[in-house]
Amino acid sequence: MALKLKNNLEKKIFIKTFGCQMNEYDSNRIYDLAKSINYTKTNELDKADCYVLNTCHIREKATDKVYHDIGRVKKNFRGRKKPIIVVTGCVAQAEGDILLDREKYIDAVIGPQSFHKFNQVIKNIEKKSLKENLTDFDVKEKFDTLNYYKNSDSSVSSFLTIQEGCDKFCKFCVVPYTRGTEFSRPINELIKEVKDLVSNGVKEITLLGQNVNAYNYNEKKLSNLISEISKIKDIKRIRYTTSHPIDFTEDLIEAHRGNKKKLMPLIHLPVQSGSNKILKAMNRKHTIEDYLEIINKLKAVNPMIRFSSDFIIGYPGETENDFSDTLKLLNKVEFINCYSFIYSPRLGTPAAKLSEVDHNISKKRLLTFQNTAEKIKLKFKKNLFQKTALVLFENKLKNKDEFFGRDEYSNSVIVKTKENLKGKIKEVEIKGGNQNTLFGEINKKLSKRNLVA
Ligand code: SAH
Numbered sequence: 001m002a003l004k005l006k007n008n009l010e011k012k013i014f015i016k017t018f019g020c021q022m023n024e025y026d027s028n029r030i031y032d033l034a035k036s037i038n039y040t041k042t043n044e045l046d047k048a049d050c051y052v053l054n055t056c057h058i059r060e061k062a063t064d065k066v067y068h069d070i071g072r073v074k075k076n077f078r079g080r081k082k083p084i085i086v087v088t089g090c091v092a093q094a095e096g097d098i099l100l101d102r103e104k105y106i107d108a109v110i111g112p113q114s115f116h117k118f119n120q121v122i123k124n125i126e127k128k129s130l131k132e133n134l135t136d137f138d139v140k141e142k143f144d145t146l147n148y149y150k151n152s153d154s155s156v157s158s159f160l161t162i163q164e165g166c167d168k169f170c171k172f173c174v175v176p177y178t179r180g181t182e183f184s185r186p187i188n189e190l191i192k193e194v195k196d197l198v199s200n201g202v203k204e205i206t207l208l209g210q211n212v213n214a215y216n217y218n219e220k221k222l223s224n225l226i227s228e229i230s231k232i233k234d235i236k237r238i239r240y241t242t243s244h245p246i247d248f249t250e251d252l253i254e255a256h257r258g259n260k261k262k263l264m265p266l267i268h269l270p271v272q273s274g275s276n277k278i279l280k281a282m283n284r285k286h287t288i289e290d291y292l293e294i295i296n297k298l299k300a301v302n303p304m305i306r307f308s309s310d311f312i313i314g315y316p317g318e319t320e321n322d323f324s325d326t327l328k329l330l331n332k333v334e335f336i337n338c339y340s341f342i343y344s345p346r347l348g349t350p351a352a353k354l355s356e357v358d359h360n361i362s363k364k365r366l367l368t369f370q371n372t373a374e375k376i377k378l379k380f381k382k383n384l385f386q387k388t389a390l391v392l393f394e395n396k397l398k399n400k401d402e403f404f405g406r407d408e409y410s411n412s413v414i415v416k417t418k419e420n421l422k423g424k425i426k427e428v429e430i431k432g433g434n435q436n437t438l439f440g441e442i443n444k445k446l447s448k449r450n451l452v453a
């Protein structure tokens with residue numbers, strides 16, 4: 001009887017997430033908050049009593065996507081009781097008022113540093129249909145509140161936000177305006193959250209921050225935090241993203257020498273352009289020479305290390321020469337994964353006032369860049385064939401005797417097996433694969449590892 005009563009009160013929440021990994025972390029934490037006011041997670045839009053759109057503002061069309069998405073939800077619920085509609089994330093922060101004004105179907109907008117007030121907002125809407133716009137930068141208060149709610153993520157590999165915000169002000173970027181200034185969470189609070197995640201079965205942690213290597217809490221840096229987390233036995237792997245070259249200090253480089261077992265050898269280090277002239281125009285605060293020095297130092301402490309990066313193609317003022325410098329850098333470093341986009345002017349950023357490179361030229365350059373990047377990526381993958389990779393397994397594939405996992409470079413690996421490998425690390429012989437997935441067999445004999453370096 002009591003159970004039945006509870007089920008009647010239970011409501012469903014559906015969250016759709018755009019943007020970076022931090023938005024994924026935030027969405028998980030919104031689920032954790034909402035659970036305490038009787039909302040359980042659903043993956044079916046039709047069943048939602050509350051629909052949350054967690055948005056990203058990094059490139060153009062972000063706001064259009066929001067209107068489009070809300071339009072679809074509206075159509076879906078036509079003639080029925082509408083769900084509570086909340087827009088969270090970076091579009092909410094940047095354009096909250098405009099959203100509420102233009103799309104009456106939206107009940108509330110909540111910025112990335114205010115979502116700890118989510119439950120209060122929902123209760124207010126339930127009671128009085130109040131429209132709310134919460135976009136204060138309460139980052140300390142946010143984490144103080146979130147600490148009361150256990151992180152219930154039970155994936156094998158989980159995200160953990162350790163740092164937020166950005167003081168760098170690259171001329172093209174909205175992040176300092178949507179996430180606020182740099183803030184680092186206390187180390188003891190983070191260790192507690194890692195232990196909670198371990199108790200849920202988590203084996204791999206990816207530490208997140210807009211400038212994750214700028215982490216600094218009472219003089220404790222990212223290297224100190226990594227070393228503390230490494231002491232937790234059941235954490236088998238640690239990754240961190242996104243780093244900024246100017247915060248890549250010696251202690252972090254040394255961490256890669258001393259902690260090869262847990263600290264994974266793939267480093268995401270956005271460079272944006274291969275031209276010093278463009279880096280200066282972007283206000284990136286480092287040169288290509290500085291960047292290559294970091295790469296060389298990291299390879300010296302661990303030759304297994306490989307890099308991934310972000311690139312902006314067609315930044316205002318980019319000439320053919322500048323672009324060819326970018327291609328040179330790509331070929332020199334042989335990034336194993338690149339995220340590349342055409343420059344997109346963002347209202348309110350200093351670069352938005354500059355005159356743009358012809359869009360057709362940018363499109364052509366992007367294509368050239370991406371073709372080269374894909375060739376490098378494939379070469380790297382082919383180099384793994386017939387070798388042994390260490391794979392952390394995450395989940396069984398639906399309706400198949402196959403298990404999915406990731407190697408140390410985050411490559412997707414699939415093996416045929418009837419065994420439940422969830423959360424286990426196994427040696428896998430890579431038999432073949434393509435651009436996206438490697439296929440392998442579990443190595444039964446104990447072998448000597450034969451990897452890429
Ligand atoms: N903090 C990280 C990345 C943050 S945003 C860093 O410093 O690199 C993620 C990526 O989005 C950036 O690396 C950049 O490549 C891309 N990006 C940001 N603003 C952009 C814009 N206006 N146009 C195109 N790409 C952009």
Ligand code: SF4
Nearest residue numbers: 166168169170173175
């Ligand atoms: Fe944006 Fe630059 Fe800050 Fe990265 S470092 S978040 S690109 S302003």
Ligand code: F3S
Nearest residue numbers: 019020056057058090
């Ligand atoms: Fe997008 Fe905001 Fe992340 S703009 S990339 S969701 S910090």
